[in-house]
Amino acid sequence: MESAELFSExxxxxxxxxxxxxTPDPRLRRVLTSLVRHLHDFVKDVELTEAEWxxxxxxxxxxxxxxxxxxxxxxxxxxxxxxxxxxxxINNRAGGGLTESTVEGPFHMVASPPRxxxxxxxxDGKGAPCLVTGSVTGPDGRPVPGATVDVWQxxxxxxxxxxxxxVQPALNLRGLFTADDEGxxxxxxxxxxxxxxxxxxxxGRLLEATAxxxxxxxxxxxxxxxxxxxxxxxxxxxxDTPYIDSDAVFGVKPSLVRxxxxxxxxxxxxxxxxxxxxxxxxxxxxxxxxxAHAQED
Ligand code: BEZ
Ligand code: FE
Numbered sequence: 186m187e188s189a190e191l192f193s194e195x196x197x198x199x200x201x202x203x204x205x206x207x208t209p210d211p212r213l214r215r216v217l218t219s220l221v222r223h224l225h226d227f228v229k230d231v232e233l234t235e236a237e238w239x240x241x242x243x244x245x246x247x248x249x250x251x252x253x254x255x256x257x258x259x260x261x262x263x264x265x266x267x268x269x270x271x272x273x274x275i276n277n278r279a280g281g282g283l284t285e286s287t288v289e290g291p292f293h294m295v296a297s298p299p300r301x302x303x304x305x306x307x308x309d310g311k312g313a314p315c316l317v318t319g320s321v322t323g324p325d326g327r328p329v330p331g332a333t334v335d336v337w338q339x340x341x342x343x344x345x346x347x348x349x350x351x352v353q354p355a356l357n358l359r360g361l362f363t364a365d366d367e368g369x370x371x372x373x374x375x376x377x378x379x380x381x382x383x384x385x386x387x388x389g390r391l392l393e394a395t396a397x398x399x400x401x402x403x404x405x406x407x408x409x410x411x412x413x414x415x416x417x418x419x420x421x422x423x424x425d426t427p428y429i430d431s432d433a434v435f436g437v438k439p440s441l442v443r444x445x446x447x448x449x450x451x452x453x454x455x456x457x458x459x460x461x462x463x464x465x466x467x468x469x470x471x472x473x474x475x476x477a478h479a480q481e482d
Contacts, residue, residue: 198225244387251386255347257291261388264288264434265397277417279440281324284409284470287436289418292345293406297335297359304362305373305458308354312341312375314459315445317421319468321368321409328368329472332411335361336372338404343380373457376445376464379403379427382434392433399433402426407470414472421468443468 192200201221208214227233233241251258263269269288277286300306307314321332337359339345346357358377364370381399384392392399403426410416422429422442429437445464448454454461 194229198222201225244391248387255294256383256386258386258388260291261382261386262391264382265388265392267435270435279473282471283324283473284417284419285438285440286417286419287438287441288434289408290406290434292339292347293335293337293408294347295356295359297337297361298356300360300362300372302362302365302371303373303458304360306336306338306358306360307340307373307375308357309340312377313464315374315376315464315466316371316448316457316459317374317405317466317468318371319369319470321364321370321411321470321472323414323474324471324477328364328366329411329414330364330366330368332364332368332370332409332414332470332472333361334364334370334470335408335410336374337406338374338377339380341375341378343378343403373459374405376423377403377405397433398428398431400428401432401434402428402437404436407468409470409472411472413475415475417470417472419470421466423466 190200190203198221202218205214205217205221208217231237248258248262260269263272273286273288279285317336319334321329321334323329337345340349340353340358344353346353346355346359358374360372362370362372379400379402382401383389384399389399403423404420406418406420408416408418420436420441422437424442424444429442443466445466447462448465449462451461454463457463
């Protein structure tokens with residue numbers, strides 16, 4: 186056997202990469218080979234100690250053990266390391282005025298209830314009332330009638346319904362809307378509050394060890410889809426929320442931040458079925474036609 190094929194500190198990555206050369210699936214071969222190179226580079230860069238390696242294995246083991254049917258600690262770890270947003274962004278390059286995407290998050294765990302346009306999704310009526318309006322168009326500005334607009338959000342204390350099954354009505358602050366003939370949608374809700382991501386597991390320990398806060402800025406989740414268009418999963422962020430510049434999962438993109446101005450107009454309030462005064466926000470969503478590539482701005 187040639188000595189070049191044996192493992193050594195200097196040639197560790199090449200030797201392991203060579204062992205992958207016969208992987209039949211070319212994509213798997215490329216991904217694993219690159220992963221091995223970067224992992225070996227990383228270990229050499231920091232000169233990882235055996236104790237640190239054992240700590241890392243223990244940490245990943247705990248992360249796996251924290252996962253349940255309703256909790257995915259590995260995705261949360263990917264979120265706080267910015268990997269979820271990087272994968273999301275690489276695979277959904279927008280440009281050309283298309284609505285940018287952001288992470289889906291773990292709280293879309295139940296199907297949103299179909300609701301009529303104009304419905305109030307705040308089943309318990311708690312919080313600052315808000316009228317949400319918007320439109321769905323293609324990049325040419327043509328409306329997308331009948332687009333599906335799925336929304337979910339936290340309440341004014343920063344909790345989703347599924348986190349407070351004994352406090353909030355089921356399906357509170359969720360709704361599945363169908364845009365009208367001109368691609369418009371509107372519904373009543375409340376202004377959401379910022380909230381912390383789960384901190385009672387390995388990800389919480391990582392945040393604490395790195396002196397990071399666990400909070401996400403206030404947002405409303407949107408998933409907008411229509412036949413012939415690529416679905417966009419995104420958020421609408423409240424401009425004046427705390428943590429808009431330091432989202433624990435790096436989800437904020439400037440194009441997704443909106444003011445929620447207060448309207449003091451009793452007649453309009455009566456017309457839209459909200460108490461006066463109320464907040465408003467508009468979110469125009471631009472979908473990418475299926476098969477179209479991203480344009481540079
Ligand atoms: C969310 O916005 O619901 C979320 C996203 C990532 C991690 C935790 C929560
Ligand atoms: Fe959220």
